[in-house]
Amino acid sequence: MTSVNESPARPAHRTPVPRVGPLAGVRVADFCWMGVGSVATRMLADFGAEVIKIENRRRIDRPRLLPIYKGEARNYGEEVPDADPNRGGLHNNYSRNKLGITVDMKSPKGRDLVDRLISVSSVVTENFAPGVMERWGLTYERLDELSPNVVYGRMSGFGHSGPHAHFKSYGPIVQAVSGLSFISGLPGREPSGWGLSYMDNQAAYYNSAALMMAILRRNKTGRGAEVDVSAVEVGISMIGPDMLDVTVNGHHTRRPDFPRGNRLEHPPAAPHGVYPSDSDDRWIAIAVFGDDDWTRFVEAIGRPAWTEDPRFATEGSRRAHQDALDEHVTAWTRQRSPREAMLLLQSAGVAAGAAQTAEEINEWDPQLRERGIFFELDHPVIGEARFEGTPVTFSRTRQHTWRSAPLLGEDNHHVFGDMLGLTGDEIAELESEGVI
């Protein structure tokens, strides 16, 4: 090891600390970018792995540039020209607890640095289009030479084999081609699908799990693995019973009464829907399953006369007359705020939930507050910011939160100096040559 090469300007609280947690001792050379990759390695970073995010100054990670800024409301496609890569809130949310380095993979010196980094890492992760890692010579075989028994996590839209392996995708495409968009919407209309990249999160969670599975096995057997996760296949695995209705019963879902909107056929439920409240575009979800629930619901809303209507006497009959039933329920919900309706129904033992906005989740929800799901960290450019925590409360394991997301290249000196042994002069030369 050479002398410490810390940049003199770095404040003490940004300096990397020894990591603790169930993944302590695991070092990840992390090529992941965009949402799906960055969320996948975030869980490893949260629980003790030393995740080194490898970035390219020529092709900045999009979440750094997406204009989710304090005090400035823009659609996420409306990037600011010459955006400051250290200002993006989405990147801060995705890459906390990670180290950040920059390397130009077009330069032989850069590729050599990465080889050296991989040789002192035990996990390599990437979510590029298939072929990118191969162009750099970073096949599983090569990685295993550099770091024997490496775990190589490969995350892509379609997986690394098959005729569509090279197809381009991002969340909404994955949702479309996996069937998840089609099964969402009102019958007789275009699908409403998803208003978010749901599969960026879900594929990320499955990638986190797959990496941990391979690490768990290596801890016992000493042997590494190549892991191939296709986001589309993760998506199809989540279609649920509608998929088996197709394969077992030969039913088609492209039919006039499908999908079912907010109504529920299995298990049968009525009323079951999202109802308007006393204010514009604010809603309450109500789910009444079976006769006991119905009795509680009737009691909770004060036993109005319409509930005696014989059309609403049995589960089957309520389902058969849902249009009429929903009109009555709507007349009741329109008199109340979503929160008031939720509290009233839940206190009577009926499943109900206000369709909460992000503001309500963050500022009002007493359950989330008590369990402490959100936390705050300072950031040199952004300042104090809130983060989404891990929705798992362990009695023993602790999430090790030590820093907000790295500035672009923030840990170059720590990684290339302390970890790989380059001198200050060597690092300065790489900087001036544009290699890092």
Place this chain on the structure above:
Amino acid sequence: MWDGPTSELTYSGLRVVELAQDPQGEIVGKLLADQGADVVKVEPPGGSAGRRIGPWAQGHEGDPDHSLHFWTYNTGKRSVVVDTSTAEGRQERGALITDADVLITSAGPRDLEADGLDLHALVDELPHLIVLSVSPFGLTGPWAEWRSSDLVALAAGGILMSCGYDDHTIPPIRPGGNQAFQIAASFGHCGVLLALLERQATGLGQLVDVSMHEAVAVSGELANPYWFYPRVLLERQTCRHAQPSPTQPALFECADGVQVYFALILSDDRTWTTLVEWLTTLGLDLDLGGEEYLSLAYRQEHFSHIQTIMESFFLMQDSVTVYEEAQRRGLPIGPVFAPEQLLDDPHLRERGFFVPVAAGDGEPALFPGAPFRFSYGTGGPKAPPRLGADTAAVVSGLAAGEVAS
């Protein structure tokens, strides 16, 4: 005590007892079973709640051994019927748990207590045991006893407000497929993995408490960051990202009636050139090839014209042609496939994604295969158990164990 796979698959040799009757816990058990764990599902007389949920295999409506809901979430498990309302039943269940590495529950605190289960006491008594609870709101907090469902969880957790139609007189629409349960299960699976890794290092188990409400609340992608930073709320839009302000439609209907998703990012010059070249092949480039369109400002100003031309262009071709041709040209476009179309997809066929499973009495049916692949070996779904199929074997095993001890 299990400290890693005993044969090829990741979870081989892992012993799991599953008391969960709801998908958010059952999915975790399925993910473990499909990759080799021995998952013993403890069911009440009459069977788990999921066995009474349809749809059913045709001709078997109401039959607890032919619920497609149950099959979906319970592949590869063993089924043991135990009446835990009796002292004897609780003793049997206790013996099963004593032998297990992982216990999975899905009920809230009051229901657990009513069933005679104290999760903290179990972890104290059995220091190696990992207890995974995946419950609607978590085991603590003011809403811990509240009722939930997939719809209610998506609503309260915030995702619902991002999903629906441009027309806001229509309520937000629940995305299909029990996704709140799926999100909770994803964290359940990761939680078990972190606890197993911790146990490899320390030999100690623990209680892992996953809240479906929290899991949904952190899975809305942009909604929270837009609140954390600019403090704006997103507005839902038809089948595309909810945003602070409206954007152009992204669904285009093709000649075969199937829609494709295409969000044209106008600021991307390369995409623009590629699109115009592609439009030229059907003579639909019209004036779009003109030099004035090389300016982003001009494109933005004339977006509705561009949109109209694209609508005609897609209507002239079937969706699979559009899909293949767009992707060949490097444009991220995908058809909105219905589940039945997935079975004919050449890519999924070549990867052998769907696998035959001999469920029920009929011919083997195709199930979605493993969602991840490992170079050392990947398992897949096996037949879901008939109700109580393994009661005799498992209970006699317990009896033998008692004799031996």
